[in-house]
Amino acid sequence: MALEATHVRFALDLLPCLHVSDIESYCAGAVYPDTRIATGLPREMTHGPRCPHDPSAEGFSDFQKGWAAHLLYDEIAGDELRKLLSEEFDRTIRERKSFIEFTSMKAVEDIQSVNLVPNVLDHLQRLAIDRAPLGESLERIYYHFSVTRKLYENIPSHESYRQWYLDVGVAQEVADGLFQRTQQMVKDQELDSAIRAIYGQTLEKVKKSLAI
C-alpha cells in the first residue's frame, strides 16, 4: 500500500537485484496496478494471486517486473503501515474514517519518498503505456498516468495531493479529510520516523527474499 512516488522509489531500489533493460516500462508497471481506480477493474484483477508477484521470476517483461515490485511493496509495507493505525481505527470503525487515516499515512510516506529521492519525479514524468494489460480501457489508464504526471511535475504540495485525489475520483469531503489529516500527521515526528522505518525494512526484506 503506497502512493505512486513510493512505488517508483521502491522499484528503482530493486533495480540492482533485477535484470531490467527498459526502465520506463518497468516504472509504468510499478504504477499500473493503481490505474484500477480509473479503469474500474476490481482490485483482485490488478493485485490478486493471478498477478505477477515475484519481480525476479523467469520470463517476465520489464513491465511485469515493475507490477510485481508494486504488489510486493503493497503486501509487506501495507501490513506494517496497518500496525501503525491506532487501536481506535481497528476494523470496527467506520470505513471512511479508517480510509482517511490509512491513506494519509501513505501520503506521509510518499512525501518522504519525493524529498529523499527527488529523481523519482523524472521517472514519473515519463509514465507511458501502449496497451491495456487486462483488456481494460487504455484511455482510462492514460488518464490515470496523466493526472499522476501532473501530481509529480514538481515536488507535490499537500494541495497537489488533494487535487490528485479529486482527479482520481475521490469525493470532495474525503479529499478534504485526507488533506487535513496529512497536514497533521507530517508534524508528528514519532509517526514520521515510524513510517520512514517501514520503507527501509521492507526493502531489506524483499532484497533478502530475492536472494541478492
Ligand SMILES: [Zn+2]
Ligand atoms: Zn497497489
